[in-house]
Structures are given as C-alpha cells and as structure tokens.
Amino acid sequence: xxxxxxxxxxxxxxxxxxxxxxxFLPRAGAALTTRATLDFQLAHAEARDAVxxxxxxxxxxxxxSSRGLxxxxxRSAARDxxxxxxxxxxxxxxxxxxxxxxxxAGGDYDLAFVIAEGLxxxxxxxxxxxxxxxxxxxxxxxxxxxxxxxxxxxGRVALGDDIGETLGAxxxxxxxxxxxxxxxxDSLGVYLTFAxxxxxxxxxxxxxxxxxxxxxxxxxxxxxxLYLCSxxxxxxxxxxxxxxxxxxxxxxxxRTIDEKES
Amino acid sequence: MYATTIRGTSYRFPDLKTLMAKATPxxxxxCLAGIAATSAAExxxxxxxxxxxxxxxxxxxxxxxxxEDEVTRLILDSHDRNAFAPIxxxxxxxxxDWLLSDAADEESLRALTFGLTSExxxxxxxxxxxxxxxxxxxxxxxxxxxxxxxxxxxxxxxRIQPNHPTDDARGVLASAIDGLLLGNGDAVIxxxxxxxxxxxxxxxxxxxxxxxxxxxxxxxxxxxxxxxTTLQLMARQAPVDLVFQSIGGTQAANSSFGVNLALLRxxxxxxxxxxxxxxxxxxxxxxxxxxxxxSANAHWNCDQQTLEARAYGxxxxxxPLLINTVVGFIGPxxxxxxxxxxRAALEDHFCGKLLGLPMGCDVCYTNHAEADQNDMDxxxxxxxxxxxxxxxxxxxxxxxxLNYQSTSYHDVLAVRRMLDLAPAPEFAQWLAxxxxxxxxxxxxxxxxxxxxxxxxxxx
Numbered sequence: 001x002x003x004x005x006x007x008x009x010x011x012x013x014x015x016x017x018x019x020x021x022x023x024f025l026p027r028a029g030a031a032l033t034t035r036a037t038l039d040f041q042l043a044h045a046e047a048r049d050a051v052x053x054x055x056x057x058x059x060x061x062x063x064x065s066s067r068g069l070x071x072x073x074x075r076s077a078a079r080d081x082x083x084x085x086x087x088x089x090x091x092x093x094x095x096x097x098x099x100x101x102x103x104x105a106g107g108d109y110d111l112a113f114v115i116a117e118g119l120x121x122x123x124x125x126x127x128x129x130x131x132x133x134x135x136x137x138x139x140x141x142x143x144x145x146x147x148x149x150x151x152x153x154x155g156r157v158a159l160g161d162d163i164g165e166t167l168g169a170x171x172x173x174x175x176x177x178x179x180x181x182x183x184x185x186d187s188l189g190v191y192l193t194f195a196x197x198x199x200x201x202x203x204x205x206x207x208x209x210x211x212x213x214x215x216x217x218x219x220x221x222x223x224x225x226l227y228l229c230s231x232x233x234x235x236x237x238x239x240x241x242x243x244x245x246x247x248x249x250x251x252x253x254x255r256t257i258d259e260k261e262s
Numbered sequence: 263m264y265a266t267t268i269r270g271t272s273y274r275f276p277d278l279k280t281l282m283a284k285a286t287p288x289x290x291x292x293c294l295a296g297i298a299a300t301s302a303a304e305x306x307x308x309x310x311x312x313x314x315x316x317x318x319x320x321x322x323x324x325x326x327x328x329x330e331d332e333v334t335r336l337i338l339d340s341h342d343r344n345a346f347a348p349i350x351x352x353x354x355x356x357x358x359d360w361l362l363s364d365a366a367d368e369e370s371l372r373a374l375t376f377g378l379t380s381e382x383x384x385x386x387x388x389x390x391x392x393x394x395x396x397x398x399x400x401x402x403x404x405x406x407x408x409x410x411x412x413x414x415x416x417x418x419x420x421r422i423q424p425n426h427p428t429d430d431a432r433g434v435l436a437s438a439i440d441g442l443l444l445g446n447g448d449a450v451i452x453x454x455x456x457x458x459x460x461x462x463x464x465x466x467x468x469x470x471x472x473x474x475x476x477x478x479x480x481x482x483x484x485x486x487x488x489x490x491t492t493l494q495l496m497a498r499q500a501p502v503d504l505v506f507q508s509i510g511g512t513q514a515a516n517s518s519f520g521v522n523l524a525l526l527r528x529x530x531x532x533x534x535x536x537x538x539x540x541x542x543x544x545x546x547x548x549x550x551x552x553x554x555x556x557s558a559n560a561h562w563n564c565d566q567q568t569l570e571a572r573a574y575g576x577x578x579x580x581x582p583l584l585i586n587t588v589v590g591f592i593g594p595x596x597x598x599x600x601x602x603x604x605r606a607a608l609e610d611h612f613c614g615k616l617l618g619l620p621m622g623c624d625v626c627y628t629n630h631a632e633a634d635q636n637d638m639d640x641x642x643x644x645x646x647x648x649x650x651x652x653x654x655x656x657x658x659x660x661x662x663x664l665n666y667q668s669t670s671y672h673d674v675l676a677v678r679r680m681l682d683l684a685p686a687p688e689f690a691q692w693l694a695x696x697x698x699x700x701x702x703x704x705x706x707x708x709x710x711x712x713x714x715x716x717x718x719x720x721x
Contacts (some may be wrong), residue, residue, distance in 0.1 A: 008710035011718035014438065019426050019433030022658025022670075023440040030675040030705075032658075039657060040635070044667070047629040085594050085630055086290055119630050179593075180629045181665030211428070 007164040020143075020183055043182040050177075050185040052081065055117035055124055057151055063129065071106050074098035074163065078154040091156035093198075094163065102166045105148055109227060112147035112169035116155030120177030120186060127188040127212055128175050134222035140227075157191045157205070164196025169234055172196040173225065178209065187212055190221065192228050194238040204239040208231075266311040273307035279325040281315075282381070283565035284308035285388045288606055291553045291566045291596035298565075309389050313355030320381040326572075327564045331513045334521055337379050337575040345377030354385045361386065361398045361438045371402045380511070380575035383613040384568040388523035395608040402615045403649060405543025406583045406631050408503065410448060410480045410688040412651055413620045418683035419652035420674040421584070421622070422447035425663035429456045431469050435721050437657050437713065438473060444671035445678075445698060445705050446655035448689035449584055449622065450504065450547065452484040456663050456695075463487045464500050476717045477696070480688035482583070484547055489521055489529045496532045503538050504547040504583060505529045511550075511572030512518065514560030523576070530580050537617040541688075544583035549624075550574070551588040552606050553596030567606065571613040584652065585614065586622035591666055593628050600637030603627060607641055611648055622652040626668040635659065635667065642669050653677075658675035675705060 016024055022040070026033045032040075057073050064071045077093045078084035084091050094102065115128050132149070139146070147169050152159055156175055164172035171194050178187040186213040191198055203261075206228050211221045232238045264275040275281040283297040285308035292298035299305035321341065326334045343350075348370070349357055360366055387395060404415040412419050424437030434453055441447050451470050455463050463485045470483035482503040485492075489507040496502050507526065508519050516522055526546075533545035550573040555561040561569060570587065577585050585611040590603040597603045607623050614621035625642045627633035642653060659670035677683065684690050684703060693699040696711040 008712060008714050009716055011721070012436075012710055012714070013435035015432060015439070015718075015721055018430060018436045020662045021424070021426070021433070021437045022660050022662075023437050025672070026660050026708075027444075027672055027675075030672065030679045032670075032672050036658070040660065044629070044634060044658070051630045086598065087294065088595050089294075179665060181662065182629070182660045182667065183662055184665065187665075215427075 002253045033175040040182070046185045047180040047182055050180040051091035051122045054081070055121045055153055055233070057153055060115070060124070060128075061151060064149060064151075065253050069128070071151055072101060072148045072150045074102060074153070074156045075091075076152060076156070076159050084154045088156055091154055092158035092162065094159065094166065099166055102150070104165060106166065106168045107147065108145065109147040109167060109169040110145045110233070111173065111248045112150060112164055112167050114150045114152055114155070114160045114163050114172060114174045116152040116159060116176045117175060118156065118189070119179045122186040122221050123177035123188040124175070125214070126186050127218070130218050131175065131188065131211060131221055135225055138222060138226055158200070159199050160191065160193060160198045162192065163198045165198060170195060171229060173229070184210065184212065184215065187215065192225070192232060192238050194232045194236065197255055206242055264311050264315070266307050266314075268303070268307055268310070268717040273304055273311070275308060275311060277569075278319065278323045279562070279564045281308055282325065282385060282568050283563070285312040286565045286567055287388065288597070288678060289552075289566070289602045289606065290594060291600040293557055294595055295556050295561060295563065295566075297563055312385055313358070313383070313389050315354050317349060317352055317354060317357055317382050318381055320385065324579045325381060325564050325568065326512055333511060333513050333516070333572055333576055336523060336579060336686060337381075337572065338543060340361060340376065340579065341379055344377035345374055347377070348554070349374065349377065357382070357386050357390060358389055358394065362394060366398070366401065368401055370401065370530070371616070372618075377617075378616055380571040380613070381568060382569035383616045385565070387571075387609045387612050392605065392608050392644070392680070396644060397611040399612045399615045404618055404620045404651065406544040406620045408482045408539040408544055408583050409541060410686040411541065412583065412686050414687070416651070416683060417686055418646055418650070418674070418678055418681075419449040419689075420446040420655040420671075420688050421449045421636045421652060421654045422451045423454070423654050423661065423668070424451070425454050425456070425661055427456055429462050429466060429665045431465065432721055434466065434469060435473065438470070440657055440670050441480070441560055441655050442477070443698065443710065444655070444675055445685060445693055446671045446674050447479070447570055448481055448600060448686040449652035450482050450484050452486055452506070452547070454486045458487060458491060460491050464493055464495055464498070467500045467502060468496065468616075473717065477713060478692070480692050486547075486549075491597060493529050496536065501538070502536060504545055505533045506547045506549070508549045509555070509573050509576050510558070510560065511569035511576070512555050512560050512562060515555035515558050515569070516576070518558035518560055519697060526580055540655065542583070544581050544620075546582035548577045548580075548582050548585040549588050550585065550610075551592050552610070553592040556596065557592065567609055570616070571611055574614050574617045574619055582638065584622055586620050586624050586652070587611070587614070588624040588626065590627035590631060590633060591664075593626065594631040597631070599632035600627070600634070600640070601635055603631070603637065604641045604644065606650065607645060611645060611650055615649075617655070620651045623650055624654045624668055626654070626666055628666045633704055638667070638669060642677055643680070646681050646683065
C-alpha cells in the first residue's frame with residue numbers, strides 16, 4: 001500500500017516560497033555546498049560594485065533634459081567615495097560652488113526633487129526617472145510650484161536640507177540609492193522633509209523604502225509620495241506625527257527613518 | 263593633565279577622556295568625532311600613560327559628568343569597594359598583567375565583577391592585544407537561564423534570526439524551522455519586526471510562542487520591538503518571554519533610543535511578573551554597538567569603545583539573559599573594515615565578560631564596509647575560542663530585512679564542530695530526543711522529524 005500523505009520534507013519545501021531568505025540551503029558537512037557559497041559571493045560582489053559605482057550625472061542630465069525637465073547639477077562637500085563613506089557630515093553639505101549655483105536658481109517653490117546616488121548609483125540609474133515621471137505626471141501643476149530637479153553627486157539624505165533651504169523650497173523629496181542588500185543592490189528610497197533646513201533630524205522626515213520592481217512598485221511609490229506631499233502641505237509638517245495617520249491610510253510600507261541611509 | 267615623555271618628545275593629554283580616546287586602537291568613529299590620536303606614536307604614548315595610571319583614578323574622575331548623566335551615576339553608585347580591594351592598588355598596566363596571571367581565575371574574576379567600573383574595563387582593554395582579549399575573556403564564563411542554561415563552558419548557543427521584509431508569518435516560520443533543523447535557536451528565536459506596529463508584533467509573538475509550544479522546545483522567543491511596545495503587549499497578556507531593548511552608554515544616547523533607566527526597570531518588573539521562565543529568571547535582552555552614542559551626538563567627546571563599555575554598566579544592572587554587540591552593523595564611518603570590526607568585537611566581548619555579562623556578538627558587516635564573509639569567519643572563530651555565549655544564525659548569513667550580513671546557521675554548525683562545542687544542555691537533549699542529532703550529537707542529514715508535522719500542516 002502506497003502512503004500518499006505528504007512527508008514533513010514535502011511540507012517544508014512548500015514554505016520555501018514564503019520568504020526571499022536563503023533557507024534550506026544544501027550543506028557539505030557542516031558548511032555550505034560550493035554552489036551556494038559562490039551564489040552568496042556573487043551577490044556580495046554585486047552589492048560591493050553598486051556601492052563603488054558613481055552617478056553618471058552627465059548622462060542623467062542629458063536624459064532628463066531631453067524629457068523637458070529643467071535640471072541643476074550640484075555636489076556635496078565629499079570629494080571622493082572614501083571621504084563620502086568616512087565623513088557623513090560632508091555628504092550632508094553642499095560644496096561652495098554648488099551653493100552659489102543653487103542660490104541663482106532659488107525662488108518660491110512648493111516642492112523640490114533632489115536625486116542623489118547615496119549608496120547605490122544603480123538604484124538612481126534604474127528607478128529615479130521612472131518614479132519622478134510618474135510622480136510629476138500626477139502632480140497638479142497649477143497648485144504645486146516645482147523647483148528645477150536637483151541632481152546631487154555624493155549626497156546623503158540630509159543634503160536635501162541644505163538644498164531645500166538654499167533654494168527656498170517648502171518641501172523637499174530626496175530620491176536616493178539605499179544601502180545595497182545582498183538581494184537588492186538597486187533599492188531606491190525617498191525621504192520627504194517639510195520646511196527643510198540644515199539641522200533637521202531624521203524624526204522630522206518620512207520615508208518610502210525598497211522602491212524597485214520587485215519591491216515597492218513605481219505606481220505604488222508615486223501614489224504614496226503624492227499622498228505624503230499633500231498631507232505634509234496640509235498639516236505643515238513631516239515626520240513621526242505625519243506617519244501614524246498616513247500608515248493607516250496608505251496601509252503599510254511607510255516608515256520613518258530607519259538607519260539605512262541617513 | 264596626563265603626560266608622558268618618549269625619547270625626548272613629550273605628549274600631553276588634558277583630561278582622562280582625551281587620554282582614553284587617544285589610547286584607543288585606530289577606528290574610523292573616533293576619527294569622525296575628532297578625538298583619535300593624530301599619529302601612531304601619539305597613540306602608543308597615550309597607551310603608556312594610561313598603563314601607568316592607578317585604576318582608582320576612574321573612581322575620582324568621571325568621563326561624563328556625574329550630575330548630568332544617570333549612566334555615570336549608576337556606574338559609580340553601584341561600585342563595590344570591597345570587591346575592588348584586591349586590585350585597588352594596581353595601575354591599569356599592572357591590572358593587565360594580573361588578568362593574564364594565574365591569580366586571575368574563574369573565581370577571582372567573578373568576585374571582582376562589581377569592583378570594576380565600565381571605564382576600568384575599557385581602559386585595560388585598550389592596552390591589551392587581541393590575543394590578551396581572547397585569553398582573559400576565555401577564563402570568565404557568565405551563565406544565565408530562562409528555559410535553558412546558557413553560557414556554560416564547552417557550549418556555543420545561537421539566536422535564530424528569522425527576519426522577513428514584511429513580517430510574513432509563513433516566511434518567518436520557514437526561516438525559523440530551517441534554523442531548528444540545523445541545531446540553532448538555543449539562545450533565542452528572535453525576530454526584528456519590519457514594522458513597529460503593536461498588532462504586527464503581537465502576531466509575531468503568538469507565532470513564535472506557538473512554534474515553541476508545539477515542538478516543545480526548551481528555548482525562549484523574542485520580538486525585538488521597542489520596550490514601550492513590549493510593555494504595551496505585556497499588559498495585553500501577549501506571550502512575552504524576554505524584553506528587548508537597544509541601549510547606549512550615556513543618558514543622552516539612551517534618550518535617543520527612547521529609553522531611560524526607570525523605563526528599563528519597569529519593563530523588567532513586568533516581564534518578571536509574567537513568570538514564564540522555567541529554570542531561571544533572566545528576562546532581559548539587550549543590543550549595543552560601538553558608535554551609537556556618536557551617531558546620536560550623545561558622546562560627550564568620549565571614545566566609542568569606552569561608551570560601549572558604559573552601556574554594559576547599564577545592562578548588568580538588569581540581569582539580562584542575553585546581550586550582544588551588533589558590531590559591524592553601524593557602518594564604515596564607525597568601524598571601517600574587517601580589522602576594526604574584529605578588534606571592536608573582541609574588546610566588547612572582553613569588557614562585557616569582565617563586567618559580568620552573558621556576552622553574545624552579532625558578527626556582521628554592511629555592504630559599504632571594507633569587509634567580507636572571510637572576515638566574519640575569522641571573527642566568529644576568535645570569539646568562539648574566547649568563549650562567546652552566542653552568535654546569530656541568519657539563513658545563509660543574509661538578513662533580507664535589515665540588509666546586512668551576519669553569521670549563518672551553517673557557520674554555527676561549523677564552529678561547533680571545529681572547536682567541539684555543544685548547544686545549551688537542555689536544547690541539545692531536545693535535538694537528540696526529536697532525532698535531529700545522532701548519538702554523537704552530530705546533526706542528521708535530511709531529517710525532518712515527524713513531530714514537526716502538525717506545525718507544518720498549519721503553515
């Protein structure tokens with residue numbers, strides 16, 4: 001007589017699809033098999049490469065200009081990748097020349113978008129323009145005065161404070177490459193700050209995280225970002241206080257700042 | 263003012279915290295704070311001056327003002343002068359020699375515990391080589407209990423860390439079962455929730471408790487939510503075994519985590535009142551890590567390693583079951599590469615053990631640090647030799663929620679085999695009873711015990 005009942009092993013394999021975690025890996029003795037080891041090495045190599053890559057500002061500038069977007073390029077005070085990694089304070093501050101350039105682009109703006117590579121230029125290359133276009137498309141341009149798009153090299157989240165303050169923007173949205181994970185070297189984050197000025201804390205921002213086709217989709221991210229923007233303007237704030245309501249209404253995925261990229 | 267002269271060059275250090283900072287082995291966080299030695303020679307000069315300093319200096323000069331910081335008050339007010347007596351006349355350098363000598367054995371180190379302040383432990387660690395940190399720490403075991411006995415000599419425990427990007431119940435369960443099948447999870451089955459919503463945390467607590475009850479595992483579970491969330495859940499009779507909280511080494515750092523000593527006391531009382539432990543009543547679980555105070559601008563210009571040791575001064579007042587330094591999580595601006603991460607982890611483990619804590623370590627790194635899995639292999643082996651109580655078991659070493667790499671279930675197996683270490687005794691017995699290990703205690707291959715079936719059917 002054949003026993004057709006599923007064995008515990010069968011039942012376990014059904015759970016495999018429930019998580020992206022590296023579960024049920026084969027082992028050789030007490031260690032991983034060759035293939036599983038090399039798969040891990042490859043993922044780490046991709047994440048490392050993503051961290052080292054630099055934003056191709058020139059090509060992105062061209063791409064955005066050809067779509068009719070007005071763009072201003074700036075740099076943070078971090079000169080190279082090493083100082084960007086070791087001196088977060090420099091990545092949060094404009095260099096002097098950029099500050100002057102921004103001043104001349106200053107005006108009376110409701111909202112400024114900043115694009116910064118953060119820790120993954122790859123995330124910007126892949127997801128910044130699609131997300132920006134979806135968001136801009138749905139913004140009512142009669143009631144939202146939008147600043148030129150700011151393309152920032154070697155920027156951290158808080159560079160948006162310096163940029164927003166220098167430009168004279170009431171709200172700043174920083175699209176930034178998040179710290180790459182092994183399974184997500186190209187995750188994009190958006191940090192929204194009302195009344196940006198140097199010295200704002202992370203608790204005063206709202207964050208959308210893990211934006212990429214396998215995570216939070218462009219459509220969803222744009223919808224949530226638009227919601228946050230209008231709520232921020234209506235309530236004249238961003239951060240912890242805005243989060244709670246927004247979370248109920250937008251059902252999850254909204255977080256205040258984690259420590260991924262700040 | 264502290265000073266030393268080396269071959270005609272004199273080095274001056276205006277106060278104790280400057281001396282401590284400059285004597286600290288090189289790390290990026292102290293450079294970022296602008297307090298590190300400005301040359302390699304100045305660092306050794308500071309170490310020489312520190313070595314000549316009487317230990318009692320730390321009882322008279324606070325690095326963070328007593329009046330303005332409750333952590334300083336806790337450390338100094340809880341200092342036990344009787345326990346300190348045997349080493350009261352020693353300098354920091356003589357104390358290192360004593361720690362290495364046969365006079366410092368398990369018993370005398372235990373007796374010394376509350377005679378040492380955090381700053382004394384930090385100071386002596388700064389003039390120890392890595393080998394000293396391992397050799398001395400290996401003498402001192404710290405044993406705790408809740409549903410099993412952790413920290414015994416010859417044992418290495420692990421936390422199953424079954425995180426999921428959206429807290430999906432089946433996903434968490436899958437990762438946890440994977441860990442159990444590989445003999446992990448005797449320290450705790452502990453999830454970092456992706457969302458801090460109390461509802462979600464409640465669901466996770468029930469999931470883990472159900473897993474433990476169904477399989478009758480002699481271990482404990484934890485959802486690593488903020489202490490205020492856990493307090494709220496305990497009030498609703500959620501199955502909370504352990505109260506988790508991240509802590510730091512200054513009052514201001516703790517403030518940035520949204521906690522203070524009174525809140526920690528309150529949460530411990532609440533967990534004790536639930537009376538869920540079967541063999542022990544260590545109900546707290548802390549995480550720490552060098553650099554957290556600086557990142558919150560709460561560092562009082564003290565070096566990050568001393569502040570980390572001060573976090574242990576906080577932790578030990580709450581008799582935790584578990585405490586681990588999440589050493590490489592904070593990023594390269596605090597610990598730049600594998601070498602700095604390794605050094606920091608050995609210091610943390612050493613200071614924690616001297617101060618009487620059941621130290622574990624999250625042997626880990628982020629993708630923007632100059633480190634890789636080889637560095638983690640090295641560090642894991644060193645810590646296991648030093649007698650670390652527990653490490654993390656993360657599926658494939660890849661945390662898909664927190665986006666960093668730690669040690670895997672397999673790594674735990676490998677180190678146990680290399681150094682002939684076993685899980686906690688009650689847990690080892692359970693592994694044998696359900697058929698996961700053979701008579702030699704080796705993990706069976708392909709074994710999914712029939713007793714897992716009811717749980718799997720529900721999943």
